[in-house]
Amino acid sequence: MPDDARIATRTVHAGLDPDPTYGSIVPAIHQTSTYVQPAPGQFVGDFDYSRSANPTRTALENAIGQLEGGLASAFSSGLAGEHALITAVARAGAHVVLPNDLYGGTYRLVDSVLTRWGLSYAIVDQRDLDAVAAAIRPETALVWVETPTNPTLNVVDIAGLVEVVRGAAATLAREDGGGAASRFAPGPLVVVDNTFATPIHQRPLELGADAVVHSTTKYLGGHSDVVGGAVVVRDEELHRAVRHVQNAVGAVPGPFDCFLLHRGLRTLHLRVAQHDRNGAAVSEYLRGAAGVSEVHWPGFGGMVSFRHPDAVRIASSTAIFSLAESLGGVESLIEVPQAMTHQSVEGSDAAVPADLVRLSCGVEDPADLVADLERAIAG
Numbered sequence: 555m556p557d558d559a560r561i562a563t564r565t566v567h568a569g570l571d572p573d574p575t576y577g578s579i580v581p582a583i584h585q586t587s588t589y590v591q592p593a594p595g596q597f598v599g600d601f602d603y604s605r606s607a608n609p610t611r612t613a614l615e616n617a618i619g620q621l622e623g624g625l626a627s628a629f630s631s632g633l634a635g636e637h638a639l640i641t642a643v644a645r646a647g648a649h650v651v652l653p654n655d656l657y658g659g660t661y662r663l664v665d666s667v668l669t670r671w672g673l674s675y676a677i678v679d680q681r682d683l684d685a686v687a688a689a690i691r692p693e694t695a696l697v698w699v700e701t702p703t704n705p706t707l708n709v710v711d712i713a714g715l716v717e718v719v720r721g722a723a724a725t726l727a728r729e730d731g732g733g734a735a736s737r738f739a740p741g742p743l744v745v746v747d748n749t750f751a752t753p754i755h756q757r758p759l760e761l762g763a764d765a766v767v768h769s770t771t772k773y774l775g776g777h778s779d780v781v782g783g784a785v786v787v788r789d790e791e792l793h794r795a796v797r798h799v800q801n802a803v804g805a806v807p808g809p810f811d812c813f814l815l816h817r818g819l820r821t822l823h824l825r826v827a828q829h830d831r832n833g834a835a836v837s838e839y840l841r842g843a844a845g846v847s848e849v850h851w852p853g854f855g856g857m858v859s860f861r862h863p864d865a866v867r868i869a870s871s872t873a874i875f876s877l878a879e880s881l882g883g884v885e886s887l888i889e890v891p892q893a894m895t896h897q898s899v900e901g902s903d904a905a906v907p908a909d910l911v912r913l914s915c916g917v918e919d920p921a922d923l924v925a926d927l928e929r930a931i932a933g
């Protein structure tokens with residue numbers, strides 16, 4: 555693939571080289587745990603044991619890295635990737651800044667697991683860049699960004715946030731004489747959860763962020779048939795640290811999951827184009843629908859949320875939208891975050907209203923999706 559290939563071309567070809575043995579255009583699934591060594595301690599490539607490396611996983615990692623413009627590592631879930639990145643960067647006593655509207659599992663990982671290992675956190679509305687700057691302390695190792703946010707789909711200015719974080723860190727370094735909490739940068743690293751936007755719409759590393767995380771379970775895989783995650787970074791030392799945790803903790807995806815993800819990934823640009831059309835059509839209908847308020851759609855993608863007093867009844871009565879957690883697949887899903895995906899933030903600063911409905915618009919015909927919602931809302 556030429557270095558200057560555009561995103562659609564990269565999506566189709568990234569990470570795929572014909573199999574050197576038979577020339578198969580899709581490389582084999584290397585369903586193996588170990589590799590025969592020509593002599594003790596000599597490996598073919600990187601490959602000695604499949605927790606450490608596997609060719610099917612390497613192909614997927616190269617593909618995701620080529621789409622985001624960085625160095626990628628694949629994990630058995632999005633949360634496993636988040637855990638690896640946070641533990642690679644932060645140490646006991648470090649502080650992280652979280653958004654006030656975020657994936658519930660990210661909050662749970664920090665609040666109920668990592669705080670027991672000495673991590674502390676602050677929750678901030680990241681649309682307010684002054685509030686982000688005010689939350690940075692000398693021991694802040696990471697600023698965690700989700701944009702669009704989940705479930706209210708607010709958009710955060712990544713480039714502006716990076717600038718504000720760098721500025722706040724420089725001021726603190728002057729006042730306190732340094733003492734960086736992160737091993738990798740003079741100030742906190744900026745991490746963007748790019749699960750909702752995908753590299754088709756947003757490439758945070760190009761906007762100055764240090765790392766990107768994905769739940770590849772969602773749009774990158776796109777077919778609701780595999781759970782996976784990825785971490786992509788720019789810095790080689792940080793990449794080595796993430797890979798060290800990947801191997802030391804071992805939350806790696808199996809070869810078949812990597813194959814499925816890579817197969818799904820190759821149509822990402824086509825799926826995202828239809829998700830965009832369907833998100834536009836559904837949000838336009840909802841803005842005029844009786845009883846509906848606060849329609850959120852960031853202007854791209856398939857994620858839409860709205861409030862309605864009959865949220866639970868509506869979510870239980872659609873025929874095409876299936877009542878299910880998750881998102882980003884070819885089929886449309888509907889859910890009530892307060893009762894489903896966001897239980898882990900109940901009672902926290904990131905809690906969501908009970909009458910909020912979240913839609914993941916799939917790639918079906920937009921007219922059928924609108925008609926389905928019309929029928930469900932009418933009751």
Ligand SMILES: *Cc1c(COP(=O)(O)O)cnc(C)c1O
Binds near residue numbers: 634657782
């Ligand atoms: C699903 C999701 C995650 C967690 O990923 P898993 O693959 O479920 O572990 C993280 N962030 C966002 C935005 C998600 O939607």
